[in-house]
Amino acid sequence: MASQANPLAEIMNRLWATHLPELEARVTVLETCAQTLRNDEEPATALKEAASAAHKLAGVLGTFGLQRGTDIARSAELACDNFSGDKAALAQSLEAITNELRTLLASKA
Amino acid sequence: MARRILIIDDESDIREVAALSLETLAGWEVMVASSGAQGLARAATYQPDAILLDVMMPGMDGPTTFKELRKNPTTAHIPVLLLTAKVQASDQHLFANLEVAAVLTKPFDPLTLSNQVANVLGWQ
Numbered sequence: 734m735a736s737q738a739n740p741l742a743e744i745m746n747r748l749w750a751t752h753l754p755e756l757e758a759r760v761t762v763l764e765t766c767a768q769t770l771r772n773d774e775e776p777a778t779a780l781k782e783a784a785s786a787a788h789k790l791a792g793v794l795g796t797f798g799l800q801r802g803t804d805i806a807r808s809a810e811l812a813c814d815n816f817s818g819d820k821a822a823l824a825q826s827l828e829a830i831t832n833e834l835r836t837l838l839a840s841k842a
Numbered sequence: 843m844a845r846r847i848l849i850i851d852d853e854s855d856i857r858e859v860a861a862l863s864l865e866t867l868a869g870w871e872v873m874v875a876s877s878g879a880q881g882l883a884r885a886a887t888y889q890p891d892a893i894l895l896d897v898m899m900p901g902m903d904g905p906t907t908f909k910e911l912r913k914n915p916t917t918a919h920i921p922v923l924l925l926t927a928k929v930q931a932s933d934q935h936l937f938a939n940l941e942v943a944a945v946l947t948k949p950f951d952p953l954t955l956s957n958q959v960a961n962v963l964g965w966q
Contacts, residue, residue: 739953744862752855788898792927793855795949803949811930 749797753842756793760838762786763809763831770824776816783827784813790834802837805830845870845965848888850881850907851896851925859952860894860925868956878902882910885917892943892963897926897936908940921963925950 739745766783769776787810794802809830812823847870851857854876861872873888875881879902885893893911897904904924911917924937927948937945944962946955960966 741862741866741952744866745859745952748855748858748862752858755855788927789853792948793853793859796856796859796952797949800949807927807929 745797749841752793753838756790756838759786759790760831760834763827763834766813767824767827767831770820770827773820776820780813780816784810787813794837797841799837799841802834805833845892846873846888846890847871847892847894847959848873848875848881848885848890849894850875850878850899850904851894852876852899853896856896856925856948860950860955863952863955864959867953868960870956878904878907878910881907882914882917885911885920886914889916890920892959893920893922894925894946894959895922895942897924897928905937905940908942912941923959923962 763783763786766776766779769779787806790806791803791810794800794806809827812826816823845868847864849857849860849872851860857874857876861874864870865872873884873890875884878899881893881895895904895907899907902910904926908922908924911920911922921943924940924942924945925948926937926945928936929947946958950958
């Protein structure tokens with residue numbers, strides 16, 4: 734949503750740089766959840782934390798111009814909130830989403 | 843006289859972008875709070891013209907904060923706009939019965955946020 738031609742661009746870029754570690758940490762929470770599922774551990778806590786992290790990512794990435802990031806973070810949130818019990822399937826989905834999120838974050842950084 | 847807005851959101855990135863947008867593009871005076879409890883206190887003392895209130899917050903969430911704002915005679919009159927990333931139909935029950943001025947969705951466009959708020963509140 735925020736373009737380079739807008740009057741906020743320079744400050745938005747600074748805010749992006751400031752908050753990038755926080756955004757990356759949220760992606761790490763999703764990766765940790767995927768690993769928990771892969772390890773066949775009890776996932777309730779990891780799923781709750783991942784849903785929260787994905788919710789926050791979905792809410793902010795589009796504001797920084799990464800609408801695709803919002804869309805896939807939202808799908809991660811829904812998947813964690815509606816976990817069906819298939820750990821391998823959700824782990825695979827989260828891994829794909831986090832890989833793409835890492836790429837998106839790096840592309841803007 | 844510049845409008846005064848209170849932003850209540852636990853996420854610092856959202857607070858900072860929203861504040862930047864409203865201050866820079868609209869020239870409004872912005873105050874922020876990082877929790878529902880802090881927001882209640884600041885609303886009472888600061889008496890903003892409107893409040894942007896996040897829905898999902900740890901501790902006191904947005905709907906609860908809204909109800910507390912309405913209970914207090916010093917803040918009951920202040921228009922509240924909810925700001926939420928909960929956009930699924932199944933989430934609408936979270937704020938369906940709240941008499942808020944509007945529900946704005948995240949992510950928001952920092953270039954148009956002030957216009958959205960102004961349109962809702964008739965500040966154009």
